[in-house]
Amino acid sequence: MKTDTHRGLSLRLLGGFAVGLLVALTLRLFGLPADTLTAFARVVGEIFLRGIFMLILPIIIPVLLLGIQKLTETGAMGRIGWHTLWTVLTLTAVAASIGLILANLFQLGSHLSTETRALLIERFGQNAPPAKALSSDLFLGLLPKNPLHEMAMALTPYQQGGLLSVVSFTILFGIALSKLPSEHTQPLYHLLDVLYRASLWLLLLVMRWIAPIGVAGLIFQAVMGLGWEIFPLLGAYAATVVVGLLLHGAGVYSLFLKFIAHANPLHVLKGSASALLMAFSSASSNATLPTSLRVATERLGIAPPVAHFILTLGATINQNGTALYEGVTLLFLMQVFGVSLTLPEQLMILALAILIAVGAAGVPGGSLPLLAGVLPSFGVPAGAIALIYGIDRFLDMMRTTLNVYGDLVIAMHINRLYYGSYRDPSPT
Numbered sequence: 001m002k003t004d005t006h007r008g009l010s011l012r013l014l015g016g017f018a019v020g021l022l023v024a025l026t027l028r029l030f031g032l033p034a035d036t037l038t039a040f041a042r043v044v045g046e047i048f049l050r051g052i053f054m055l056i057l058p059i060i061i062p063v064l065l066l067g068i069q070k071l072t073e074t075g076a077m078g079r080i081g082w083h084t085l086w087t088v089l090t091l092t093a094v095a096a097s098i099g100l101i102l103a104n105l106f107q108l109g110s111h112l113s114t115e116t117r118a119l120l121i122e123r124f125g126q127n128a129p130p131a132k133a134l135s136s137d138l139f140l141g142l143l144p145k146n147p148l149h150e151m152a153m154a155l156t157p158y159q160q161g162g163l164l165s166v167v168s169f170t171i172l173f174g175i176a177l178s179k180l181p182s183e184h185t186q187p188l189y190h191l192l193d194v195l196y197r198a199s200l201w202l203l204l205l206v207m208r209w210i211a212p213i214g215v216a217g218l219i220f221q222a223v224m225g226l227g228w229e230i231f232p233l234l235g236a237y238a239a240t241v242v243v244g245l246l247l248h249g250a251g252v253y254s255l256f257l258k259f260i261a262h263a264n265p266l267h268v269l270k271g272s273a274s275a276l277l278m279a280f281s282s283a284s285s286n287a288t289l290p291t292s293l294r295v296a297t298e299r300l301g302i303a304p305p306v307a308h309f310i311l312t313l314g315a316t317i318n319q320n321g322t323a324l325y326e327g328v329t330l331l332f333l334m335q336v337f338g339v340s341l342t343l344p345e346q347l348m349i350l351a352l353a354i355l356i357a358v359g360a361a362g363v364p365g366g367s368l369p370l371l372a373g374v375l376p377s378f379g380v381p382a383g384a385i386a387l388i389y390g391i392d393r394f395l396d397m398m399r400t401t402l403n404v405y406g407d408l409v410i411a412m413h414i415n416r417l418y419y420g421s422y423r424d425p426s427p428t
Contacts, residue, residue, distance in 0.1 A: 020216030024223035048214020068174035099327025109335025314407035321399030
């Protein structure tokens with residue numbers, strides 16, 4: 001039932017995208033008046049974005065604190081836990097690096113006409129905060145004098161450290177919590193889990209009932225305002241993300257399986273097919289988890305203790321596809337809005353892409369609230385996320401597939417190290 005819910009959600013969002021696109025193209029083709037529809041589309045699009053923005057902090061703070069708790073608990077698993085953690089972080093860093101390299105190579109957002117960029121800034125950037133150079137002020141802002149003030153101002157033009165300062169404080173607080181006796185911290189962790197589950201329920205509610213209309217309104221506005229120029233722009237952006245995902249999946253994972261895990265990449269891919277199809281159709285790592293567990297133990301010969309530990313943990317923190325996607329998207333939106341970054345600033349983007357990937361909820365669209373939250377720290381309005389929301393459904397399905405495959409690849413590696421040699425998938 002849960003898988004069907006996520007699959008239905010993806011279809012709803014794709015349907016909203018198609019409706020908004022077709023209506024806008026029809027009106028432009030026949031030169032029909034669209035003032036009323038444009039005003040309505042702006043309202044429903046803004047309602048949808050506000051529904052996303054209001055859940056950024058209630059999701060990101062519990063996710064980070066609970067994630068730190070899970071990571072510190074890996075010590076109880078001894079060498080397996082730490083080996084898994086370093087493997088996850090290394091592969092996630094490689095994925096994010098691929099995304100940044102491709103975004104810098106193609107410079108997708110830099111080819112916009114001056115008129116189009118001015119229109120985008122007028123539409124989305126009226127209250128954009130000023131871009132912050134990588135300076136001592138930016139680093140000092142990571143340690144907020146008043147964390148509650150930063151939480152209140154994180155998405156406004158008057159922010160100081162913004163969401164980055166909230167994240168840094170939350171990480172430090174999470175580390176401090178991990179050092180306290182469990183009998184003292186368990187009530188707080190239970191409360192955080194309740195807050196996270198409630199926020200996730202609200203996110204799914206927004207995505208299920210408001211997002212289809214909101215996505216239709218956003219893509220309608222984009223097509224009516226930017227015209228045909230939006231299609232090569234979004235097409236090139238989507239193609240870059242897909243190329244990066246294929247490079248990481250077919251290249252990095254195959255090399256990792258061949259030379260590190262000492263497994264046959266084609267056999268692992270064949271054995272993983274049913275889990276990958278489930279991931280693609282549901283766009284949810286969590287919804288795919290039961291299928292992934294069955295594939296790991298029955299078709300890939302992974303020991304159940306390794307499969308349950310790594311796949312369950314990986315559904316939360318091993319999001320290679322999300323890290324790559326975030327790296328491309330962050331740089332793409334900054335290029336679109338004329339924000340140039342130095343190499344050190346791009347390295348910060350790399351760290352953010354990894355952090356967002358670790359903190360993203362394993363549900364359709366789970367990474368977008370976090371992505372929207374960090375944009376203002378670099379002079380890009382949070383509302384700019386609307387530009388890519390329409391095309392995100394397909395990309396979400398693609399990156400979730402890579403996320404799930406990454407879990408199985410890492411499980412193969414850890415299983416070989418601690419439970420013996422690899423066994424080819426059964427032909428059944």
